[in-house]
Amino acid sequence: MDALNLDLQVSLVGGAILASPFILFQVWLFIAPGLYQKERRFVIPFMLATVALFIGGAAFGYYYVLPGALKILIVDFGITSHDGHHRGVQQLFPLHHSRLGISFEMPI
Numbered sequence: 811m812d813a814l815n816l817d818l819q820v821s822l823v824g825g826a827i828l829a830s831p832f833i834l835f836q837v838w839l840f841i842a843p844g845l846y847q848k849e850r851r852f853v854i855p856f857m858l859a860t861v862a863l864f865i866g867g868a869a870f871g872y873y874y875v876l877p878g879a880l881k882i883l884i885v886d887f888g889i890t891s892h893d894g895h896h897r898g899v900q901q902l903f904p905l906h907h908s909r910l911g912i913s914f915e916m917p918i
Contacts, residue, residue, distance in 0.1 A: 823904070834857075838853070860915055863911075863914045863915045863917070864911040864912065864914060864915055866911075866914055867907075867910040867911035867912070867913060867914025867915070868907045868908065868910060868911040870910060870914070871906055871907040871910035871911070872907060875906070875910065876906075876907075879906075
């Protein structure tokens with residue numbers, strides 16, 4: 811059941827990533843008529859900064875936080891794949907990366 815669950819999670823996340831430009835475009839088509847011309851010129855820099863900061867936060871979580879967290883979980887707490895606790899750890903890290911990505915967007 812774990813392999814099927816992993817396939818479904820990867821498919822769901824991949825589909826959300828691939829669909830996000832189309833979803834954002836539909837949101838833009840909904841919002842754009844209500845904006846003044848001065849407000850519209852700030853949208854592109856705002857969106858680029860938002861995407862860059864989210865990717866930067868997720869990369870920070872993957873390259874800096876994840877190795878340290880795994881070291882603590884494996885060495886200090888002794889969690890291995892034979893204990894059965896690894897399922898909770900596997901579900902924690904994708905949420906952790908998305909939360910770090912969102913927290914890096916706070917300056918905006």
